[in-house]
Amino acid sequence: MHRFDAITAEALRSSGSMKWTTYPDAIGAFVAESDFGVDPEIAVALHAAVDRGLVGYLPPAERTALAEACADFHRLRFGWEIDPGDVHPIGDVISALELTLAHFSAPGSKVVVPTPAYMPFLEVPLLAGREIVEVPFATEADGRSVFDLEALDAAFADGGGLLVLTNPHNPLGRVFTREELSAVSEVVERHGARVFADEIHAPMVYPGAVHVPYASISEVTAGHTVTATSASKAWNLPGLKCAQLILSNAADVKRFRPLKQEATIGAGTLGVVANAVAYRRGGPWLDEVVEYLDGNRRLLAERVPELLPGVRMRQPEGTYIAWLDCRELGLGEHPARFFRKNAGVVLTNGIDCGEAGAGFARLIFATPRPILEEMLTRMAAALDDLSAR
Numbered sequence: 001m002h003r004f005d006a007i008t009a010e011a012l013r014s015s016g017s018m019k020w021t022t023y024p025d026a027i028g029a030f031v032a033e034s035d036f037g038v039d040p041e042i043a044v045a046l047h048a049a050v051d052r053g054l055v056g057y058l059p060p061a062e063r064t065a066l067a068e069a070c071a072d073f074h075r076l077r078f079g080w081e082i083d084p085g086d087v088h089p090i091g092d093v094i095s096a097l098e099l100t101l102a103h104f105s106a107p108g109s110k111v112v113v114p115t116p117a118y119m120p121f122l123e124v125p126l127l128a129g130r131e132i133v134e135v136p137f138a139t140e141a142d143g144r145s146v147f148d149l150e151a152l153d154a155a156f157a158d159g160g161g162l163l164v165l166t167n168p169h170n171p172l173g174r175v176f177t178r179e180e181l182s183a184v185s186e187v188v189e190r191h192g193a194r195v196f197a198d199e200i201h202a203p204m205v206y207p208g209a210v211h212v213p214y215a216s217i218s219e220v221t222a223g224h225t226v227t228a229t230s231a232s233k234a235w236n237l238p239g240l241k242c243a244q245l246i247l248s249n250a251a252d253v254k255r256f257r258p259l260k261q262e263a264t265i266g267a268g269t270l271g272v273v274a275n276a277v278a279y280r281r282g283g284p285w286l287d288e289v290v291e292y293l294d295g296n297r298r299l300l301a302e303r304v305p306e307l308l309p310g311v312r313m314r315q316p317e318g319t320y321i322a323w324l325d326c327r328e329l330g331l332g333e334h335p336a337r338f339f340r341k342n343a344g345v346v347l348t349n350g351i352d353c354g355e356a357g358a359g360f361a362r363l364i365f366a367t368p369r370p371i372l373e374e375m376l377t378r379m380a381a382a383l384d385d386l387s388a389r
């Protein structure tokens, strides 16, 4: 038995997290949070920071420590050489997108979002007064989702100026190959467009897949990309408000200079401390979590066809997100509503991830295995009741 198996729903609920208290009568699998506690290295560093009174504005030494730790992590883990001077703290990945929309993409240009997509990517551009072009992923014969390059090309021809490229992908769980990313970069470059590369899930990639940072591929990708990442998904720190903006070309570095103070103001000092420790000393905890999640992913691949006939799922290559194709169940566009009401399991409706997600549901599987089993058992019982009606 793994020590994470012993974490109970009662303990999680009493911890007071959003995932476990928003729906007090149900199991929450709708928000990308994990249930494995805090890496002790990070907990110790945070306690020490609070004891030192480090709760004021961000000191330069902490900013530098984060930039260096983030750059080292990317070099050691993904082979991407980044100058720490090009790594900047920011409140979160969404703020990095807002900044990119305002300052690193052609004013008024459309935002191209491959769908299904992480839900806020279909809202934030609208709030910034920008039009969104949803470009559904294509599906290969084996069920793998791939970029529809022709449709992307048409979207850029139709005024698209910025591509939101999430890799590893939420909700599909794809980890795109170098070849796939290079093919996308040719389309982007042909239209003189830009890429917002969201790589927040990069530390969570399973055996068989390799994360390739998009901007690391070539001078071309470095030249048209703004990258955003954070330790906040892999080490479960999103409430501490710290992500990193990574610049990869001289023009963006120059453009960013007058924005730096304003852009980084949203990063929390304790979040910066925690992210730096995660990158610097969080390797063992991360490896344990990824190995455990790999077990959860394999359990889903085995149990979903058995327990939930009619639901299709492709094993994710990265992330802790399962994308369930529920279209054959005849539950309409909102299968998550059915499971919330009849199984007490709260998923995300796929349609919230764009039109292409209608009839799908998104399940966060970063939870102890007995709880994951319980979710599947409850969902299976709800489907049994439905077919008995």
Ligand SMILES: Cc1ncc(COP(=O)(O)O)c(C=O)c1O
Pocket: 032, 091, 092, 093, 094, 095, 118, 166, 169, 170, 198, 200, 201, 230, 232, 238, 242, 243
């Ligand atoms: C792909 C992706 N991007 C961004 C975010 C949000 O990141 P942040 O809290 O830093 O805005 C999430 C959160 O789940 C995500 O899955």
